Amino acid sequence: MPTTPARPGLIVADSAFAVLACNAEALRILFYPERPDNPHQSDTWLSSKVRSALIEQTMPLKIVEQFRSSRRTYTCRSFALEVKKPSNNGSSQNGGLHVVLMERRTNHTMRLNELSHRFGLTAREQQTVENLLEGLTSKEIAQRMNISPNTVKAFLRLTMVKMNVSTRSGIIGRIIGDS
Numbered sequence: 001m002p003t004t005p006a007r008p009g010l011i012v013a014d015s016a017f018a019v020l021a022c023n024a025e026a027l028r029i030l031f032y033p034e035r036p037d038n039p040h041q042s043d044t045w046l047s048s049k050v051r052s053a054l055i056e057q058t059m060p061l062k063i064v065e066q067f068r069s070s071r072r073t074y075t076c077r078s079f080a081l082e083v084k085k086p087s088n089n090g091s092s093q094n095g096g097l098h099v100v101l102m103e104r105r106t107n108h109t110m111r112l113n114e115l116s117h118r119f120g121l122t123a124r125e126q127q128t129v130e131n132l133l134e135g136l137t138s139k140e141i142a143q144r145m146n147i148s149p150n151t152v153k154a155f156l157r158l159t160m161v162k163m164n165v166s167t168r169s170g171i172i173g174r175i176i177g178d179s
Contacts, residue, residue, distance in 0.1 A: 009074075009102035017098065018047045018057055029102050032069045048104040054100060064099055077101045112175050119162040129171060 013019050023074060030049050053069075056062050063078035081097040113131070116126045124145070131141040138156070142149040151170030156168060163174050 008104075009100075011050060011054075011098075011100040011102070013047070013098045013099070013100065016097040017051055017052055019042075020097070022046070026102060029069050029072075029074060032072070043046075050100075054102075063098070071105055074102045074104055077103075099106065115163070115174060119159075121159060121162060125155045125162075127157050128152055129175070132156070132168060132171060133169055133175065 002030045007025045009029040010022040010023045011019055011026050029109075030046075030053060054063055054065055056064050061075050066073055066075050068074075074100065076098070079099040079101070081099060083097055094172045112129060116122070116129075121129070127145060128141060131144055136144065141152045145152070156171070159171055160166060160168075163171060165171055165174060
């Protein structure tokens with residue numbers, strides 16, 4: 001039975017990292033295993049949690065690349081947005097927003113990263129293997145990566161040679177540790 005991937009958490013914050021908006025998954029990630037009674041009780045409460053969990057205390061302030069919430073590890077990606085706001089005198093002022101995407105890293109993902117480095121997989125070979133781990137066929141992988149099925153097969157053959165396995169199942173076995 002295929003498992004559904006974890007939903008990403010999404011936060012929108014201003015330039016001082018005060019939270020302006022977030023989805024329910026972001027709240028679950030930030031406060032796990034706690035379940036706040038009223039997650040919207042205080043904007044400062046949520047903003048302080050974001051600052052303590054996701055912001056590196058360096059100058060200039062920036063988002064951490066990964067963080068732990070209980071036993072789970074999350075990868076954080078931050079996107080800066082410039083927003084033009086009209087002012088009262090007719091001119092526009094620039095303001096900055098940060099969009100933070102938090103995605104759960106699975107043990108397979110961490111293991112794949114280690115193996116990719118150890119076996120010298122290219123970024124495209126690693127991407128092909130990630131799709132293989134999701135149970136996709138070569139045709140489905142090709143559609144997702146916008147390449148031909150023959151190119152997918154070539155990436156998988158190269159990966160098999162590098163990992164010293166002879167089947168697609170062998171690749172998966174290496175990743176989950178059955179080698």
